[in-house]
Every structure is written in C-alpha cells, then in structure tokens.
Amino acid sequence: MTSDTYFTARGGWIEVIAGVMFSGKSEELLRRVRRATIAKRRVQVFKSHLDERYAGIYKVSSHDGRTTEALPVDTAAQIAAHVRADTQVVAIDEAQFLDERVVTLATELAGRGMRVILAGTDTDFRGEPFGSMPELMAIAEIVDKLHAICVRCGNPASRNQRLIGGRPALYASPTIMVGGEDTYEARCRACHQVPSRDEDQVDLL
Numbered sequence: 001m002t003s004d005t006y007f008t009a010r011g012g013w014i015e016v017i018a019g020v021m022f023s024g025k026s027e028e029l030l031r032r033v034r035r036a037t038i039a040k041r042r043v044q045v046f047k048s049h050l051d052e053r054y055a056g057i058y059k060v061s062s063h064d065g066r067t068t069e070a071l072p073v074d075t076a077a078q079i080a081a082h083v084r085a086d087t088q089v090v091a092i093d094e095a096q097f098l099d100e101r102v103v104t105l106a107t108e109l110a111g112r113g114m115r116v117i118l119a120g121t122d123t124d125f126r127g128e129p130f131g132s133m134p135e136l137m138a139i140a141e142i143v144d145k146l147h148a149i150c151v152r153c154g155n156p157a158s159r160n161q162r163l164i165g166g167r168p169a170l171y172a173s174p175t176i177m178v179g180g181e182d183t184y185e186a187r188c189r190a191c192h193q194v195p196s197r198d199e200d201q202v203d204l205l
Contacts, residue, residue, distance in 0.1 A: 012110035016095075016137050018122040019146035020160050022186045028146065029093055029119040030068055036089045036115070043089040045070040046079050048097035050178055076101040080108075088114060095120035096131040097176065103135045124175050125162035125184070126194050148186035157186035161193065171197035 015032070017025045036043050049072035073079050076098050083090060090109055095102055095118040106116045122133040122145070137143045147156040162169035162177065162184055171194050177183065187193075 012113045012115060013142070014106050014110050014136070014140040015115070015117045015142040015144075016133070016140040017117070017119040017144050017146065018133060018137055020123070020148050020157055020186050021121060021184050023146035023148040023157070025119040025121070025146055026093055028144070029091055029117055032117055033068055033089070033091050041088040041115075042084075042086055043091065044083060044087050045091045045093070046073050046082070047092070048072070048094040049074055050094065050097045050176065073098070075099050076105040080105055083109065083114075089117065090114055091117040091119075093119050095136060096122070096133050098132065100132050100135075103132050103139065106136060107139060121160060123158075123160065125160050125169055125173070125177075126171055126175075126197060127159050127189075127192060130175075150188040150191050151185045152187055152191035155188040155190075157188050159187045159189060159192035161185040161187040161191075168193040168195055170195050 017028050019025050033043055033045060045068055047070040070093065071082060073082075079090070079092065079098075079102075092098070092102070092106075097120075102118075106118060109116050118136055118140075120133050120136075121130055122137065124130040147158055149155075150157040151161075162173065163182075164173070
C-alpha cells in the first residue's frame with residue numbers, strides 16, 4: 001500500500017521517509033503535506049531547529065527550493081506541547097536530530113488517530129544508524145527509503161560522505177554537523193570513505 005492508500009484508513013498511522021542527503025526526503029514530505037492540505041486535512045509541520053539551511057528556520061525546504069511553513073523545535077516534548085487537538089496530520093522533518101522520545105510521541109499521536117509523517121537521515125556520516133530513525137522505521141506502517149546518486153560513480157547512493165577541507169572526515173568527528181553540498185556528498189557503499197574506521201577494518205581482514 002502507498003501512503004495515499006492509507007490516507008483513507010481508520011485511525012492513525014506512522015510513515016517514515018528515510019535516506020541519505022540529496023535523496024529527496026524533504027521534497028517527498030512536502031509532497032505529502034501538500035496532498036493532505038488539498039484534501040482539506042488539518043496539518044501541522046515541525047522541524048529540528050538545527051536545520052537552518054536554504055529557506056530559514058521557520059520553513060521546511062527541499063534542495064529544489066520548495067518550502068512550507070514549519071515550527072522549529074528542540075525536543076519531542078515541544079512538538080507534543082504544540083500539537084492541536086483538532087490536528088489530523090503531523091509532519092516532522094529532520095527527525096534524526098530529535099531526542100529518543102520522538103518514538104513515543106509518534107506512537108501516541110498515531111494512537112490518537114493522527115497521520116504522522118517523519119523524514120530523516122537514517123545513517124550518519126560513518127554509515128551507522130542515526131538517532132531514533134531505525135526505531136521509527138521499525139514501528140511505522142509505511143517506510144520509504146530513498147537514494148541519491150553517487151557523485152563518484154553514478155550508482156545509487158546510500159551513504160553520506162562528510163568532507164572537511166575537501167577530505168573525508170575522520171571516524172571520531174562529531175556525529176552532528178549540519179551542512180550542504182560543500183560539506184557532504186552522496187556516495188555508494190564502495191565510494192564511501194571513513195578514515196581510521198576503514199583502516200581498522202582492513203587490519204581485521
């Protein structure tokens with residue numbers, strides 16, 4: 001079933017849009033928000049305050065320039081405090097930056113009959129699970145994992161390559177570092193590089 005099929009289902013449910021940067025996650029979230037609005041559903045959109053790129057902190061934006069108004073938040077508790085009783089659709093962008101209670105929140109909102117749409121990067125620059133995204137994907141009724149195009153070889157990209165001064169970031173670098181095309185590249189498994197981690201793996205072979 002697609003998300004649009006589920007739209008007519010009774011009760012609430014959870015949808016997760018996952019994938020690497022530049023794969024179109026925010027664009028897909030915005031598409032679903034627009035369709036819900038056209039269907040005259042009452043929609044609220046939230047985003048992590050950490051993402052201030054492109055359109056600014058009070059908007060969700062895609063890399064192609066599309067935007068919608070959004071409330072920036074730091075925690076899942078702040079979302080819970082702002083969700084109105086009559087809201088039918090809650091959309092959350094950059095869910096990987098929120099605390100682990102976002103899983104409980106999504107479950108509670110779906111239990112109250114709401115459609116909950118979350119978009120986020122499911123792996124960090126190391127290629128490892130990012131935040132609560134894996135658990136959100138596990139409890140969701142609908143999961144769509146999007147891919148970008150590897151800038152090195154043109155194959156489907158499933159990894160976020162972080163660059164510092166044009167070189168791959170070391171494994172010990174901070175997990176969270178918000179950036180755009182000058183800081184990150186989409187790469188496939190074969191082209192993805194994580195210095196120190198990759199060297200340790202080679203030593204084990």
